[in-house]
Amino acid sequence: MDMFALWLLIAVAVGLGWVIGHHQRLAFSEEHSGSSDSGGEHPLALSYLFEAFDSPTVDSFVEQLEITERSAPLYLAIANYYRKQGDLERSTLIHQKLLGESIIQDKLASQVTFELSQDYMAAGLYDRAESVLTGLLKDDDWHERSLLGLLEIYERERDWLVAREKALTLGSRKNKRINRRAAQYCCELAEAELRRSKRTNARDLAKEALSIDKTCARASLLLARVEVETSNYQAALNVLKQIEHQDASYVVESLDLAQECCTQLDQREKFRRILDYVWERQPSSKVLIKSAEVIAQLESTREATEYLQSKLDEFPSLAGLKVLIELLIPVADPEPKRWIRVVKGVMENILHQEPTYRCENCGFAGHTLHWQCPSCRQWAAVKPLLWT
Ligand SMILES: [Zn+2]
Incomplete structure (x- = not known):
């Protein structure tokens, strides 16, 4: 296939992809107003390009495409697409090539430099990313993003x-x-x-x-x-x-x-009042269980059992039911006691598999309160689940 035909095909593929992607992005942005990526990205359009052509063909296209202010967003989009696919060598090469062009140095240097820092970050080359981002701090338009990038490096290094x-x-x-x-x-x-x-x-x-x-x-x-x-x-x-x-x-x-x-402080009644206060505003398994424990201590097992039974009618909870069973075991007859213990064991297994925390940003779930989500790295996004 001669070069003209190749370019024509690529142009058609990108054009078609862009049109479809543009319409889908419009529909998406109506649902998620205000969310957009930086860097002139057209991810859906590019997915058509990369599905239609192999990487060497796209490389050939990239090498021969003149770098102008108009074509720079396409370059950036291709490089970012490579990065998202994990091809960090290609994305880094494109960004480095762009930075060598005078037209980029004049108008888009900071944006391309930032993208290059993201290549280094993705590759785990934190020293290089730190150096690039530190240099970018002096650009007021990129100061915050650069600082956030630097902080991400120190977070990953736990420094x-x-x-x-x-x-x-x-x-x-x-x-x-x-x-x-x-x-x-x-x-x-x-x-x-x-x-x-x-x-x-x-x-x-x-x-x-x-x-x-x-x-x-x-x-x-x-x-x-x-x-x-x-x-x-x-x-x-x-x-x-x-x-x-x-x-x-x-x-x-x-x-x-x-x-x-x-x-x-020998103020157990006070703790009960605290539990009542919290329950009124935010009922949860934990408050239910602690309330039953306090009632059992301050009053009697029978009062605690009745309290749990009344609450479980309105707020069915496995964890609450497990505590109710624990309270019933000592007062049960020998034969029912045996079966109650079996049920308790089954419930403990089920509860063990249920997460107690979930990230409200990405859905990551587990049994530990991570102040920085291990999945999406957001701070204070992992929240206790109120009901189990
Ligand atoms: Zn998360």
């Missing part, structure tokens, strides 16, 4: 000290996205200090996190933990009260600490 320092020195104090991250870095450092039993340092870091982002529920949980570990139970309860206003979805995470504080 929380540098991440905090860069976020605080390079980010604007008014930038909530950066502040939320800086607070999380302080929390990471505070947790490390707690693991080393350096409670004063952990307290200072948790307070620093709250001074940077007063909505950081993780910092309040940490500060309360420090107060509990230093026997300041009333102070811990005062800190835990803030979580409702910071991020109510983490209130259930505060209940173990609140229970310990009330027990140490």
